[in-house]
Amino acid sequence: MDVLVGMGKYLFLIISWTFFSTGFSQIQEPKSIVLDDLLTLMAKNDDTIRVFNFWATWCAPCIKEWPYFQKLSENSSDKKLKLWMISLDDARKLKSKVVPFLQKHQYTASVLLLNETRPNVFIDAIEPAWLGAIPATLIIYKGKRCFAEKEFHSQAELNDWIENCTNFKN
């Protein structure tokens, strides 16, 4: 009897392992970065379109537009466009809020958490036009910038905006 119970336990473990590894993948814990790390990422100057979305798990409109950015990241595997979802969540809530959120939605877009406490310093350093509301999205492409302090309401709206921003005449 004991043997059977023991075998049952193993069977359960195997079944749950199979379930989790096929249907429900573990999301990597996002890296926590400081302002300098972010500015370094932003400063790279090549032909890649760099998109930075500033969000937080507590920001309702950010959560609403997340799916469009997730789709964008799935569709940009050709590396002409790189997306970073920069979380402004409290760094102490990385494990309790950010990871469970990503896990729940199975979001695989690249996420970094900006661990900075002084908005009056980091907002201007990132983008002078930014007034401080989120969501906010910044594109850097060929040394030029496009900035939107607003929520995108559809995939088309986001894609069109990126298209307009990166469609320079020169």
Add this chain to the structure above:
Amino acid sequence: MIKVLFFLLLSSLTISAQLKVGDIASDFQLMNTDDKNVSLADYPNAKGFIVVFTCNHCPYAKMYEDRLIDLHKKYASKGYPVIAINPNDPDVVPEDSPAEMKKRSKSKKFKFPYLFDAKQEVYVKYGATKTPHVFLLDKNRMVKYIGAIDDNPREEKQVKEKFLENAVSSLDMGKDPDPSVTKAIGCSIKKKS
């Protein structure tokens, strides 16, 4: 050509809707949590006003609730009352409804008015974009300072620069605040859709 000029004029008008330091802010009449209307004109002896666009639901607004209470305690008697205004549409965020505002005002024992911008006109006139967003006015409603309360939303104990308090002190000494504009993270204002 005239069309172009007209367009330029229109666009500059749109931009100038946002208050800048030195502009004169308009007065308003908004409902308080005790169901009475409040205007800046109700404060004939005020030397200035700490107008704060804030709300119930936003985590950043919540982080500053106790600091707003302290600011009012410290400066109302000196002639600079806090006037809090919730600009959000409760259809978008039910937590920011007048009923919920009453509850918050009661539970936190707000001594300052907590007004509801029901028509969502006042925040537009001021050019507030998020909660919390501060506008410090002098007694003639001239804008003296716009921006953040201090430099550290998360850790009050680690605040190094009390931007708003410094601005009020400057104003009280008849000087122009420096810095007169600062930035803070906040929740975007929830508009009626």
